[in-house]
Amino acid sequence: MSNILQELETQIAELKTAVTKSNVGVVRQIGDGVAKVEGLSDVMLNEMIEFPGGLYGLALNLEETEVGCILLGEGLDIKEGDEVKTTGKLLQVPVGKELLGRVVNALGQPVDGKGEITAKENYPVEKIAPGIIPRKSVSQPLQTGIAAVDAMIPIGRGQRELIIGDRQTGKTTIAIDTIISQAKQNRAAEENNTKDFRPVYSIYVAIGQKRSSVARIISTLEAAGALEYTIIVVASASDSATNQFLSAYAGASMGEWFMDNGMDALIVFDDLSKHAVAYRQVSLVLRRPSGREAYPGDVFYLHSRLLERSARLNEKNGDGSLTALP
Structure with missing residues (x-):
């Protein structure tokens, strides 16, 4: 009997309890x-x-x-x-150079069949844009590789420049050519050991596109040797409206990591019209009050808070930049 009591006392002494509060x-x-x-x-x-x-x-x-x-x-x-x-x-997504050359979904999970991604850091999908004080004016050019654009409407690192036009007029082509141009400049600088050159890493966010179109873009980037400098975030037309809505913010977080670490990045949103449609779908299902063409009242804030995350930071905050081509 005494042995049983001793064993019970020992077990009670070793018992570790913790109170957890959950809603x-x-x-x-x-x-x-x-x-x-x-x-x-x-x-x-x-x-x-x-x-x-x-x-x-x-x-x-x-x-x-x-x-x-x-x-x-x-x-x-x-x-x-x-x-x-x-x-x-x-909600957080993996960020870092480990994602370069990979195709991921809106949650940062790989969809290219090349195995897991072991990222060292995660960033929240919704992040407050840099304020006025950490920013500095755009002064360094970003060469698109298209002579007409670079000559007449040059783009700076940290700028936001809208690519606008009718259907099938080559908007995506301009964006892809810009990504390929960055990769060529990066490779040339590496081969020549150019010390002053700062490479530009690219993020391509495909929102609501056909999978065949995305596959064609991936093969184009791969053939041009640009995929190793690029992260591709895919939320295709067959994905849920939730994934299409989140993909743009996930891509922005991946680009912000480069900016926060003193590097330059370029992000392409293809395209934000489909992003607004996905948000409209989510809002209607949530029974939010709708406005013109059934879009919710905060549809403009939806994109302003996204694009404000692109910036050129001053030297005190790392001197990085994130350029957006929506």
């Missing part, structure tokens, strides 16, 4: 890639919410009695009455 809610409605959840009183905007089966959602609508979440996956197994809980984390 738990219940799924009230699910469908069209969106879930309405009740009971999440402490949830933050854009916070990741854990659903059963390891699926995550993003809190996009904070209402008085419920939270509207967009699902980061299929969510076919989720049903009404399932318990969900907050994570206290914002």
Whole structure:
């Protein structure tokens, strides 16, 4: 009997308990890639919410009695009455040079069949743009390789320049030629050991395009030797509206890593019209009030907060730049 008591005392002494606090809610409605959840009183905007089966959602609508979440996956197994809980984390994507030469989705997961990406850092998808003080004026040119553009409307590192035109007029071609031009300049500088030259790394974000079109662009970049200096973020037409909406911000975060580390980067959004359509789709499913052509009222803020993340930072903040071609 004494041995049993001693063993119990030992086990009680070794027992380690910890109190964890979690905010738990219940799924009230699910469908069209969106879930309405009740009971999440402490949830933050854009916070990741854990659903059963390891699926995550993003809190996009904070209402008085419920939270509207967009699902980061299929969510076919989720049903009404399932318990969900907050994570206290914002959505993050892997960033760094490890992503160069790879094709990833809106969550930074590889889709090119070349194995896992072991990135050392992660950046939040939604990030506040640099303020006025950390910036400096655009002074260094970014050569597009197109003589007419470089002569008449030169682009600077850290600038935002809209490529606008009718359908099938070569907007994507201009962007791809610019990416290839950066790769050629990078390679020439490496071969000649040019010390003063700063390479430009590219991020190409394909939003709502056909997979065949994206595959053609990837093969073009590969043939030109530009893929090793480029990250490709793909949210094709067959992907969910959620992925298409998030892909632009994920690409911007990947570009910001280069800028924050004193390097120069170029990001191409192809194209933001489809991005606005994807956001309209998400907003309508979340039952947000719609305006002209059913676009929500904050559709302009959607793109202004994205493009303001492109900047030229001063020397105190690393002297990096992010150039955007939307």
